[in-house]
Amino acid sequence: MAATPRGTSPVPPDARPRLTVLSGPSGVGKSTVVAHMRKEHPEVWLSVSATTRRPRPGEQHGVHYFFVSDEEMDKLIANGELLEWAEFAGNRYGTPRTAVLERLEAGEPVLLEIDLQGARQVRDSMPEARLVFLAPPSWDELVRRLTGRGTEPPEVIERRLAAARVELAAEPEFDQTLVNTSVEDVARELLALTNVV
Numbered sequence: 056m057a058a059t060p061r062g063t064s065p066v067p068p069d070a071r072p073r074l075t076v077l078s079g080p081s082g083v084g085k086s087t088v089v090a091h092m093r094k095e096h097p098e099v100w101l102s103v104s105a106t107t108r109r110p111r112p113g114e115q116h117g118v119h120y121f122f123v124s125d126e127e128m129d130k131l132i133a134n135g136e137l138l139e140w141a142e143f144a145g146n147r148y149g150t151p152r153t154a155v156l157e158r159l160e161a162g163e164p165v166l167l168e169i170d171l172q173g174a175r176q177v178r179d180s181m182p183e184a185r186l187v188f189l190a191p192p193s194w195d196e197l198v199r200r201l202t203g204r205g206t207e208p209p210e211v212i213e214r215r216l217a218a219a220r221v222e223l224a225a226e227p228e229f230d231q232t233l234v235n236t237s238v239e240d241v242a243r244e245l246l247a248l249t250n251v252v
């Protein structure tokens with residue numbers, strides 16, 4: 056029988072991370088990549104966050120976000136219903152705790168698409184989570200994507216770009232970086248990292 060070379064034996068399935076956190080600056084393409092992946096693999100379960108941000112045209116309550124009032128968000132936080140939450144560019148966002156824990160307890164892979172502050176909270180409370188950073192090919196391309204999306208007025212874009220500088224500097228805190236040059240390539244790599252297939 057051939058000896059297995061050191062370091063190449065397969066990791067037992069139960070030891071593989073089940074919780075994947077995807078973060079990266081606004082406009083880098085997180086939603087696009089996740090949507091592409093889920094079109095091919097609808098079995099990838101993505102947590103739906105609560106937010107106080109107003110819906111963009113086409114965004115649906117319960118699908119893209121749970122759009123809540125400030126008072127409702129206060130209650131979610133006070134009642135401990137969020138696994139993590141953060142304020143980002145003037146709005147609050149948080150991950151409903153129960154749905155995520157139920158999926159994890161059932162042994163199903165879970166994907167969170169959240170900001171840097173949220174990723175840090177998850178890393179602290181659930182160290183087994185795999186943190187993936189989605190990076191732009193360049194700063195200029197990030198500006199082009201965020202501006203080209205056409206969903207925010209210039210002052211909001213400025214706020215998000217200021218946050219982007221902070222987020223890009225935090226890349227070394229993540230377990231893995233994927234550079235979003237090709238949506239198809241990144242979606243494939245992300246799928247492999249979520250352990251769904």
Ligand SMILES: Nc1nc2c(ncn2[C@@H]2O[C@H](COP(=O)(O)OP(=O)(O)O)[C@@H](O)[C@H]2O)c(=O)[nH]1
Nearest residue numbers: 081082104140141143148149150168169170173
């Ligand atoms: N901490 C945290 N961040 C979130 C959550 N949901 C979304 N975000 C992040 O909030 C930021 C703004 O999201 P959004 O307003 O949808 O803008 P977009 O990322 O530019 O499309 C992004 O970095 C999201 O990943 C959440 O539940 N918790």
Ligand SMILES: Nc1ncnc2c1ncn2[C@@H]1O[C@H](COP(=O)(O)OP(=O)(O)O)[C@@H](O)[C@H]1O
Nearest residue numbers: 081082083084085086087200204235236237238
């Ligand atoms: N690989 C890519 N190449 C070119 N444009 C992209 C790519 N990925 C995303 N985009 C575009 O960039 C813009 C921002 O993408 P989006 O998914 O909304 O970013 P995020 O969710 O990170 O804020 C969108 O207009 C999207 O079509």
